[in-house]
Amino acid sequence: DIQMTQSPSSLSASVGDRVTITCRARQSISTYLNWYQQKPGKAPRLLIYAASRLLGGVPSRFSGGGSGTDFTLTISSLQPEDFATYYCQQSYSAITFGQGTRLEIK
Amino acid sequence: QVQLQESGPGLVKPSETLSLTCTVSGGSITNYYWGWVRQPPGKGLEWIGYIYYTGSTNYNPSLRSRLTISLDTSKSQFSLKLSSVTAADTAVYYCARYTPQRLDMDAFDIWGQGTMVTVSS
Secondary structure, three states: OOOEEEEOOEEEEOOOOOEEEEEEEOOOOOOOEEEEEEOOOOOOEEEEEOOOEEOOOOOOOEEEEEEOOEEEEEEOOOOHHHOOEEEEEEOOOOOEEOOOEEEEEO | OOEEEEEOOOEEOOOOOEEEEEEEEOOOOOOOEEEEEEEOOOOOOEEEEEEEOOOOEEEOOOOHHHEEEEEEOOOOEEEEEEOOOOHHHOEEEEEEEEEOHHHOOOEEEEEOOOEEEEEOO
């Protein structure tokens, strides 16, 4: 299976900050990469699919980029409701998730 | 809109079979994959497998020998059976809709709320 590695594993930031989370695949996955947000006690929520396509209803402060092995999720100006754990997921070969990045309030 | 709801026992004994059902409401099962993802307490997400509306399946290789996912289109339900469970199978189990690439997505776009299953004697 294709291993996905996210960095950092945790991140402290303030409201209004710009933050970037990175996801790296062990082999090229083209743009078969999705990003999810999960809040405690809740199911994951799809934010971005196909590396850079924003799901309808997701705020435009979220953006995704990358292709091949290196991908990013950027939040342009953090809002209080954005503090959560974020997961990347590849679908190029079967399905695997990254280990998650916990975004905490500084 | 489409909603998913998991149901099944919250406690399973070691070596027995874990069985869960997901009921789909508000939409059709046709044209989508229907899958399961689990999350052990305090840990990350693990894909279990999914089934296409035609009945074809794709399983996580690490679980394949113990896993069966089935579909009952007449009831708009799909089910998970995981045999010979151990404490390592303790997790929140989510059912989710997987919208395929030919429908311009290739992601889990709708999720159930999740159900906690504990494996313990």
